[in-house]
Amino acid sequence: MSTAPTIDYEKIKGVHKIPLEELYTSGHRTCQGCESATTMRGFIKVAGSRTVVTGATGCMYVANTSYLTTPWIVPWMHTQLGAGGSSAVGMAAGLRALKRKGKIKDEKINVINFSGDLGAGDMGIGGISAALQSDYDLLIIMYDNESAANTDIQATGLTTYGAQTTFTPPGTKHPIMQRRWKKNVAGMLAVGHPTCRYVATACATFPPTDYLNKVRKALSIGGPTFIHTYDPCPKGWDYHPRYSNELGEFGIKSGLYPLYEIVEGNVIYTWDARKTGKGRIPVKDFLTKQGRFDHLKEEHFTHIQKMVDEMWDEWEIPGVAPIKGILKARI
Amino acid sequence: MSVAVAQAKSDQSGVYEREDLLNGCQAVAQGVRLADVDVIAAYPIRPYTEVMDALSKLIADGQFDAEYIIADSEHSQFEIVKHASSVNARAFGGSSGTGWMYGMEALVVTATDRLPPLFVVGNRALDDPGAFGVEHNDAMAVRDMGWLLCWVTTPQEALEHVLIGYRIAEDKKVRMPMGLAMDGAFLTHSQHMVKIPSVAAAKQFLPQYDLAERRLHPDNPISVAPQINEDWVMELRRQNWEAAKRARGVIKDAYKEFNNVFGSRYTEPYYFEEFMTDDAETVLIGVGTVAAPARTAVKRLREKGQKVGYVNLRWFRPFPTVELRDCLSRFKAVGVVDRDFAHGSPDNGGILMHEIRSCLYPAKQRPAIANFMGGLGGRDLSIADAQKMYDITQQAAKKDSMDGFVTWIGLRE
Ligand SMILES: Cc1ncc(C[n+]2csc(CCOP(=O)(O)OP(=O)(O)O)c2C)c(N)n1
């Protein structure tokens, strides 16, 4: 193992304390209001320049990194759609060997991969699982716009139930084609990898600085770590770009997207409606703000609400938080 | 030009550490140790797996120091190797048969990213049906992807081509991934006495890996493989081609330097080796362990006064077009032995044959061509088979027609 010290990052208290330096800059052509781009910009701001980044195929590759221009001030390399985990392992292993053998200076270098929900949550999940079993210092960020956005909005294993995508259009016989419940990637990865000391879900803009501090925490804790971010996408979700930030917040407040971190096996909710006293907002209020749910009828909203309630009341985060049904039965 | 393998320099010279009984896989592992590889990624599939078995033991015993990663699939394995290579670590991987195909996406981008790790392919048939025996379609699948690709015929060559391979692949003028192919079972698992170079000699021959301006490190903040749409693909493909062209020269230089350090083991033109061809009229040509029965058959037929010889093609990519054309156009007839099959190809024969026929087209004097599909899926190619192939090839020289020249050897009909 490298003898390089882990970076002890300072916690960011308030938006005015966010570093000013941009390491993901101009030169990209993501859509207006692209929350995934905010996610990119955020993680590298707080990680700093002693970082190497790999980015899987997807919007954050194609719309960001056009030949003869690059928004990345840090070293960056494209990686294949399903290779997020293995790209990080390869780089971390290479750097560790070179440091140990004295071929490069022994210092802490962050290795960060970002992959989309299709790349990381479906195709690349095997490689990410293996990466989280390793003892390398690496962080994988799965940015989740709930679609294969780059190939023009197809459903993935993380698309919200009922959503319209080009693979799941509403029809006269089947009003809903996306009948899969969102895959619980963070929970699945947290429960299955004892060597992984930090897993979190986050949203780039809500609550303020929460995401940035989660990135810092992951990098400070070291070892293989994983963050799942929730990234509204104006093109795929069909809403005016000005509402991106609010939509992230609504997704969390409706309870569709639980916000938590798991530090050494302990689950900490970083947004918990049960503690605000106000309760969760109705999922319908969130869904009706997006064109992709235009085709849903009252019965569908009711069904989704029932599923969300059940998730929070009965099973929360399977495998991570206690499965309450089972606990009750035992007691 | 018959081959004269000179005696290697004596062990007192310090060039060799010792001699040991090793199979092809174990020999490759020794080569990887001597190349001071930094990152190794493993995933099991017969018959190449034993390379990784041997490497993990070397590491476990402290005989050399590398990151050893057990990957979750070939795709991950090859991506690990590729990305390790991008941060300037010397990296090693390998596979066989369907495993090689499973990781194909990563193999392709290793070449287009112009990274130079070395991969061993223990050739194996492609499933279904589950077959472990040697067939060359697996390695051949990278032939159009911007790879260096060569076949070795003995464990000694296998070890040496790890060093030679890295040296060529990493050369600034080349920077292409290196495929080191060896026949499953016949070479991966047959033992020979192998002279193992000393660490000092290996170091003298193989310079440190240096990606220089292309390495990923915070001190060198570059963007690698940004998205290009249709604007620049032509130019990039052409650059790959230029690299392959330059590789031809680098290959020659590497062998010359190898001979300098280790004694004259390899003869010109290095891309291939001729055996008893001086006054030959008919030759067979093949890759890998076809050499063994073919050479023995040559000796026996020579005793009967027949003018036959064998050409062992070592380098398949880049293809040694000019040298091979000069060589083969000296003969009346050439029999190409393919341990692969080009399904639905113009002549319904093998890949090697199509390449060789194409290479011979501009020759002033074109030899007659016979093609043999043999040893597919690990079926034995015997000395008797080789003698039969020489017979058919000699007949081909007397025929007017160029059609119907593909023969399946040993097929149950
Ligand atoms: C092996 C492979 N299959 C398919 C594709 C085509 N492809 C490119 S980007 C993409 C979508 C990626 O979706 P996601 O990971 O969710 O990222 P996003 O586009 O949403 O940012 C697909 C399917 C590919 N590049 N590679």
Ligand code: SF4
């Ligand atoms: S399609 Fe969505 S994810 Fe892609 S750039 Fe536009 S907003 Fe961002």
